[in-house]
Amino acid sequence: MPKTNANNPYFNQNYLEYVGRCAPRTNEVRTLYRAFMVGGLICCIGQFLRYLFSSVLGLGGDELSGFVSMVLIFMGSLLTGLGVYDRIGKFAGGGSIVPITGFANSVVSPAMEFRSEGMIYGLAAKMFIIAGPIIVYGVASSVVVGLLYWIFG
Amino acid sequence: MAEHTIYFKNQPRIVSAYAVAGPKEGAGPIGRHIQKVLLDDKFGEKTYEKAECKILRSAIEGAILSAHIEIKDVGALFSGDLLNQIISASFAAREFDMPFVGLYSACSTMSEAMMVSSAFLDSKQLRYAVAATGSHFSSAERQYRYPLELGCTRPPQSQWTVTGAGACVLSSVGNGPKITAATIGRVVDFGVTDANNMGAAMAPAAANTLWMHFKETGRCPDYYDLIVTGDLGVLGSKLVKELVWEKGYDISQKHVDCGELIYAIKEQEFQGGSGAGCSAVTFCSYLYPKLCDGSLKRILFMPTGALLSTVSTQQGESIPCIAHAVVIESAVK
Numbered sequence: 276m277p278k279t280n281a282n283n284p285y286f287n288q289n290y291l292e293y294v295g296r297c298a299p300r301t302n303e304v305r306t307l308y309r310a311f312m313v314g315g316l317i318c319c320i321g322q323f324l325r326y327l328f329s330s331v332l333g334l335g336g337d338e339l340s341g342f343v344s345m346v347l348i349f350m351g352s353l354l355t356g357l358g359v360y361d362r363i364g365k366f367a368g369g370g371s372i373v374p375i376t377g378f379a380n381s382v383v384s385p386a387m388e389f390r391s392e393g394m395i396y397g398l399a400a401k402m403f404i405i406a407g408p409i410i411v412y413g414v415a416s417s418v419v420v421g422l423l424y425w426i427f428g
Numbered sequence: 429m430a431e432h433t434i435y436f437k438n439q440p441r442i443v444s445a446y447a448v449a450g451p452k453e454g455a456g457p458i459g460r461h462i463q464k465v466l467l468d469d470k471f472g473e474k475t476y477e478k479a480e481c482k483i484l485r486s487a488i489e490g491a492i493l494s495a496h497i498e499i500k501d502v503g504a505l506f507s508g509d510l511l512n513q514i515i516s517a518s519f520a521a522r523e524f525d526m527p528f529v530g531l532y533s534a535c536s537t538m539s540e541a542m543m544v545s546s547a548f549l550d551s552k553q554l555r556y557a558v559a560a561t562g563s564h565f566s567s568a569e570r571q572y573r574y575p576l577e578l579g580c581t582r583p584p585q586s587q588w589t590v591t592g593a594g595a596c597v598l599s600s601v602g603n604g605p606k607i608t609a610a611t612i613g614r615v616v617d618f619g620v621t622d623a624n625n626m627g628a629a630m631a632p633a634a635a636n637t638l639w640m641h642f643k644e645t646g647r648c649p650d651y652y653d654l655i656v657t658g659d660l661g662v663l664g665s666k667l668v669k670e671l672v673w674e675k676g677y678d679i680s681q682k683h684v685d686c687g688e689l690i691y692a693i694k695e696q697e698f699q700g701g702s703g704a705g706c707s708a709v710t711f712c713s714y715l716y717p718k719l720c721d722g723s724l725k726r727i728l729f730m731p732t733g734a735l736l737s738t739v740s741t742q743q744g745e746s747i748p749c750i751a752h753a754v755v756i757e758s759a760v761k
Binding site for chain 2: 283285286287290291293294297298299300301306355356358360361362363364365367368371372377380381383384385387388389391404405
């Protein structure tokens, strides 16, 4: 069903229902399969890095998590800069957006895009245009969770 | 109710047409007809907006040269584009020493430009006018959708904005295919809110203009060799045929959509081409020569436009659309 605005005096119910029936469907089986395969692969890479850093570099705890995140963010940013990440995204959809590499992509891509409007009003101001809501609502919900811990923990 | 259709007694002529397009359009089904195909869509410029402006300028220059007239002969430039404040058209107009009438009806700008310039020419107030418009995939994505490098998928109802521009020189004194009438579109909104489903949003506006046109002229679809829409896409084309059928007109034998002509539909283009440049490039490169040599006798050229902005959709508004129709007839008997 297409999204409808019940307060909109123009919406033609019959037409919108008909459009909803005719509109081409995403092949969910194919897209879900691709998303999970790629998302899972990225997570496996992360796990492998974890193993590598803990056994070769002898890292542990928060430092280990930090290093793994750093490398994944770097890879996401590098692939975005090289123009490869969007091709992965077209194939994988949610599988490449959701992991931390996708977060890096969502910050680097607008930074690249809006550089033409200058370093301050373009690149720096618009860098968080996609990731902004994630940061805002992520931090806000962590405050709520923290409060709940403090009250009930 | 006032009539929507106007008739041009003196029948302005389209004396030349010129299209400039990007490599993707050049590789499409009508690519070999496009007068100038670029090697890359940045056209040597630093930004996509500057490239879009240069492409439009290039099309205008090409049309003026093909008409064998000079810039000082042109009475006015009638143009617009998809970018905020129509900067492509305005900055392109800056480069030409001629009066400028800025227009906007989204992807319907080409027929709007032809229609408005024809009114000036029909009254013989101007001898020559240029009608032009264009669009660019990357600048449209930046303005309306997501950054180019963002790894996200496109839904199956989406279209691909054409990188290209088309320009025509129209005249009250020259020779060429004639503009005999036009039906001015009205804004129609059936409540579609999905900015990725433009075809469904625009089909009602196209159907409304067609119905008005047939009703007021007393003609039926068979009068025309082709009824050309701009970028309804596969779904929109199906919907417009059904909506017009409900009013008693069958356009299925004569209908063709520029969005389906400009790209061979493969994975990423889904519903086909869109953008102001879609109808402009298709007309100037493919349809115009056929009107000149007489293989097309009479066409109804009606690109459709979606009159939304990023702000309006974010505020939950639906998408109002419009379609201006122009009747173009070959001068060959």
